[in-house]
Structures are given as C-alpha cells and as structure tokens.
Amino acid sequence: MKIYLLKVGDIFQPKSQIFVYPKSNIDFGIEQDFHNFLKKSNFLVNDPQKADWHYLPVYWTRWHLNHDYGRTGLLELIELVDKVIIDDKKTFTVCQYDDGPLVGLGETKLFLASRKSSEGFDVPLLSKLHRKPIFKPSKHFKASFVGRLSTHPIRTIMSSVLSDREDVIVLDEEFSSEKYVEFILKSYIALAPRGYGGSSFRFFEAMQLGIVPLLIGDIDTRPFKKFLPWDDVSIYVDNPDCLIDALNKWNIMDLKIRGTRASEFYKHHLGYGKWCKYVLIELMEGI
16 A cells, blocks of 8 residues: 655644643644654655555644634635645545544545544544553442543433442542542443543543443444454443443453453554554555
C-alpha cells in the first residue's frame, strides 16, 4: 500500500489543546498517534498520483477544542478541505473528537473513536496508561462504574436497572486517577456505558488494567470487528435492560480468564501504535 500525506499546514496540527480529558490524561491522542505511525512507516510516497490512498492529517480534536468546541474555526477547515483534498474517494482521516470532523468531507473514509451514528469506522478511544498499584486490591464487586451519569440517558437507566444488585456498585462521582483505578481493580467487570460519544475511555482503560469491559450502547463501537475476536475479551449489550442477564451469564473463573486475556489483547492490538495497522488492513480489505 502507498499513502500520500495531504499538505494541511502546521496551523491545522496544533501543538496542544486547551484541556485534556480524562483529567489524568496527557495531551496526546489517536490523531497524533496515527500520524506518527505513518511518518515512521514505509507506506508514504511523495507523488499523490502513485498513492493508493491520501491521508488527511488534521488534528481535529485539538482544533475544535481550541475553537470553542467547534463553534468557530469551521470556515478555515472548509477552505482547507476544498483546497487540499485531491480525490475524496481515495482519502481517509482519523478523528477522536466526539462530533467528528464537523465539516463535509465528501466520500472521505472516516475512522472515528467515538461515533454517534452509522457513519464511519471504529478505532480505539485511548488515553494515557494507568499506573497499576504494587499490591492489587481484593475483589469486592462483580461489576462497577464510577463516573458521571449525566452524559447520556443510558447511564441513568443502567444505574436504575442495577440498583438492587449487592454485587454491583454504581457511583455518580469523579474520583482521582488512583481511586478510579482502585474501583476498577476491585471488580471483575468494568461497566462502560456510552457517554456523549458512542464509545468510552473506560472500556479501553479496563482492558489495559486486566478487567473485562462491558460496553453498553446503542452502537457497537468496538473497533476492527472483522479482524479481532471481541467476544473473547469483552461484553456488549445494546440496551441496559439486558444487563442483569449479561452479568448473570458469566462466572468468576470465566471473568478472571477473560480479564487476563483482555490485558494481552490491549497490549498487542489496541495500545498506542498497535491499532494503527488495522486501519490500513481495513483499507486494503476494501471497506
């Protein structure tokens, strides 16, 4: 495969953003990660005519956050798109921002970390690796959630459905990174309901920590489903009303095995730099 990097200019690749999320995160996301991956690869060519694909390397998240959450700066992006895209049918881009690029890109292939509709192809929603404590806490819960419930109705329904479960804890609170990790490690399953976007940082954080993630959302945003055996390392329900059955389905020994498998899965297929090859595989497979 041969890829041409479209010339967008430094202004559309901001060096930083006004804030990071989650709070424990660093100012680095999948847009920078994929761009770095391409620059270090052997796929790049200098002639767009000789390329199979053109990559649009805009840092969408930094741009929109630095422009009042996309309320400004759109005219500049529209002018850029009109100027630099040579053939939208052979163009692709990676976007972490929940609302996507926010400008029309024609038939450009969109690889989205937290899509909210049928448009686009899923990639991981990654954050900085959490530091594991030297001594792991003992297990207290079959499943847990700590975070904001207000970001999507699915979260409040989840809380209501699970309110009578003594082996599940759902807290509408924001804790320090250390306390957050502690709650995840005290559980066999990390509940990862979708928020404003269709995916969840928590889903991938749980995998990194060796805990089985349970995605709850109207869209199955687990990435690269054609190539990765997600049902071996995670759980997905499209309706929080299905949670009781989903939790009852798995015994503790199965969850321990799947949690260990999830950690290895993350390490080899999903961490920074690891997931990028699957974007190219999808393009080669003719998505």
